[in-house]
Amino acid sequence: MVCLTHYNLRLRVGQYQFSSGIYFFVFTSSSVILCLLLSVWQWQRGVAANERYLLQQEKNQYAAVPLSNHPDEYQKVKLKGDIEAHYLLDNRSKERRPGREVLVDVKLAAESLPYDRVLVNIGWQPLTVDLELTHTLPEFIAVEGMTKIPREGFMLQDPLLDPFWPSLLQHIDLDLLSDHWGQAYYPAVIYSLTPISGWSLPEVHFKNKYHMHLGYAMQWALIGIACLLLFMKISISKVEDESQQELAA
Numbered sequence: 001m002v003c004l005t006h007y008n009l010r011l012r013v014g015q016y017q018f019s020s021g022i023y024f025f026v027f028t029s030s031s032v033i034l035c036l037l038l039s040v041w042q043w044q045r046g047v048a049a050n051e052r053y054l055l056q057q058e059k060n061q062y063a064a065v066p067l068s069n070h071p072d073e074y075q076k077v078k079l080k081g082d083i084e085a086h087y088l089l090d091n092r093s094k095e096r097r098p099g100r101e102v103l104v105d106v107k108l109a110a111e112s113l114p115y116d117r118v119l120v121n122i123g124w125q126p127l128t129v130d131l132e133l134t135h136t137l138p139e140f141i142a143v144e145g146m147t148k149i150p151r152e153g154f155m156l157q158d159p160l161l162d163p164f165w166p167s168l169l170q171h172i173d174l175d176l177l178s179d180h181w182g183q184a185y186y187p188a189v190i191y192s193l194t195p196i197s198g199w200s201l202p203e204v205h206f207k208n209k210y211h212m213h214l215g216y217a218m219q220w221a222l223i224g225i226a227c228l229l230l231f232m233k234i235s236i237s238k239v240e241d242e243s244q245q246e247l248a249a
Helices: 022-059 174-181 210-235 242-248
Strands: 002-004 008-013 016-021 076-089 099-107 117-126 140-148 189-192 236-238
Touching (some): 022 210, 076 117, 117 140, 117 174, 210 236
Antiparallel strands (some): 002 008, 016 236, 076 140, 099 117, 140 189
């Protein structure tokens, strides 16, 4: 028998009864559903991370090829050209040391490509005063590297309001650079696998975070299950005799 009042929900089956306040029931149900949704989201992120990792490992075995019109992520490529400008990508730590990554603007000479410039990440350097480079920048480079398509980052303010932009970048925005210089940029950044001067090579490989996301998924699922079990423990009780059953009804 189900009894629904303005504030309480009651259900009796045999010698057991379920009793809960409406608001408490809604709150607990919402919490359990939220935990399960977070669990599924983390599991999906883990699957995606594992697929990216396997794709990168597979493409690492291929030989470097010239730049194509439509870049494929984590593809080994080779290029050469004159350096037209350089930028520092901020907030990039290495072995717990704060620093920046050095990006160079390389002029593309290939007439078959509909792009004028390509951005190449040539390495990492520790923080310096006045955005100075720790090594001499060559005028020409010939490197092998791996393509990586930049993702949109969260910005507290418009990059154009930063007085150090574009010399100092908070994240890579190829469209913004293209508008600023009036040049068409290759839609992927090349992470150099060839050492340039004394800069440490950029971090192009990443760890497989599948197990980390799987752990988070299990954590949220267990929290949801624990909330559900606790709610059932609080809300379900046993009616000892007929007189108590009548009172419970």
